[in-house]
Amino acid sequence: MSEKKCSDSSCTKESCSSCSKAKVDFSVAPHPLSHVKKVIGVVSGKGGVGKSMVTSLSAVAMQKAGYKTGILDADITGPSIPKAFGIEGRAFGNEEGIVPVKSKGGIDVMSINLLLQNPTDPVIWRGPVIANMVKQFWSDVVWADVDYLFVDMPPGTGDVPLTVFQSLPLDGILIVTSPQELVSMVVAKAVKMAEQMNIPILGLIENFAYFHCPDNGKDYEIFGKSHIETVALEHRLPVLAKLPIDPALANACDEGRIEEASFDLSLYAGVIGALKQLLG
Ligand SMILES: Nc1ncnc2c1ncn2[C@@H]1O[C@H](COP(=O)(O)OP(=O)(O)O)[C@@H](O)[C@H]1O
Numbered sequence: 001m002s003e004k005k006c007s008d009s010s011c012t013k014e015s016c017s018s019c020s021k022a023k024v025d026f027s028v029a030p031h032p033l034s035h036v037k038k039v040i041g042v043v044s045g046k047g048g049v050g051k052s053m054v055t056s057l058s059a060v061a062m063q064k065a066g067y068k069t070g071i072l073d074a075d076i077t078g079p080s081i082p083k084a085f086g087i088e089g090r091a092f093g094n095e096e097g098i099v100p101v102k103s104k105g106g107i108d109v110m111s112i113n114l115l116l117q118n119p120t121d122p123v124i125w126r127g128p129v130i131a132n133m134v135k136q137f138w139s140d141v142v143w144a145d146v147d148y149l150f151v152d153m154p155p156g157t158g159d160v161p162l163t164v165f166q167s168l169p170l171d172g173i174l175i176v177t178s179p180q181e182l183v184s185m186v187v188a189k190a191v192k193m194a195e196q197m198n199i200p201i202l203g204l205i206e207n208f209a210y211f212h213c214p215d216n217g218k219d220y221e222i223f224g225k226s227h228i229e230t231v232a233l234e235h236r237l238p239v240l241a242k243l244p245i246d247p248a249l250a251n252a253c254d255e256g257r258i259e260e261a262s263f264d265l266s267l268y269a270g271v272i273g274a275l276k277q278l279l280g
């Protein structure tokens with residue numbers, strides 16, 4: 001009896017008997033001295049929606065909640081994590097591996113900008129080279145003792161993010177959107193990609209959701225009406241946070257003081273709760 005063939009060329013589902021036989025394991029082993037409990041990918045449809053902001057805030061919030069956190073900056077062509085944390089040092093390697101650089105607050109960070117001679121040098125590499133660099137940030141970096149490692153993913157669902165999805169053992173994904181985007185399409189694509197890789201989506205975070213006017217206490221939806229609740233319902237995903245446009249937060253990032261920024265953690269309670277649940 002001939003077996004029914006799967007028609008989805010990108011199918012990698014364990015449950016698909018047709019494809020699982022041919023499935024190639026792309027996963028990369030961590031550094032032998034690494035101890036990482038949970039790996040969380042932060043994804044977005046395009047650049048500029050606040051992926052790095054959410055990655056940074058998540059690491060800071062969980063650090064403040066008493067967990068050890070790290071950030072793997074997988075956005076090789078647009079790295080912005082070292083700048084947000086005011087890290088100017090260079091990462092160094094010893095005979096064991098590459099050692100992440102610690103932020104002022106003790107967050108372990110690895111980014112291409114910590115390896116370049118000059119942080120303003122552009123990375124002009126082709127996709128496979130970039131993807132390999134990200135794999136090395138997992139396999140060659142000693143993430144010695146990290147409860148939550150946040151991966152600032154390259155934007156979109158192209159070649160590089162796909163390799164990162166396949167190579168790193170992601171335990172969950174946070175999807176960042178903004179009101180200006182074609183949110184339903186962005187979320188649908190991310191959901192499909194995550195499903196194919198068998199990675200759970202923890203929930204959605206809407207950034208730039210509104211501006212809270214300090215003069216009259218009113219909230220203004222500067223970038224238009226939000227559709228996040230409808231989209232979330234469609235995919236049965238929770239909206240973990242709606243973050244306001246906060247000029248103080250943008251300044252803190254520009255000045256390398258994201259850890260010191262006064263940020264209302266109650267806005268982030270949904271994200272913190274979802275992350276805590278992962279560790280049980
Ligand atoms: N909630 C926010 N309020 C104000 N500025 C923000 C907010 N989120 C992000 N930004 C700023 O917007 C810009 C783009 O955000 P970023 O996190 O770098 O986006 P991405 O990583 O998706 O490209 C940065 O300058 C950042 O500081």
Ligand SMILES: [Mg+2]
Nearest residue numbers: 051052075080
């Ligand atoms: Mg970024």
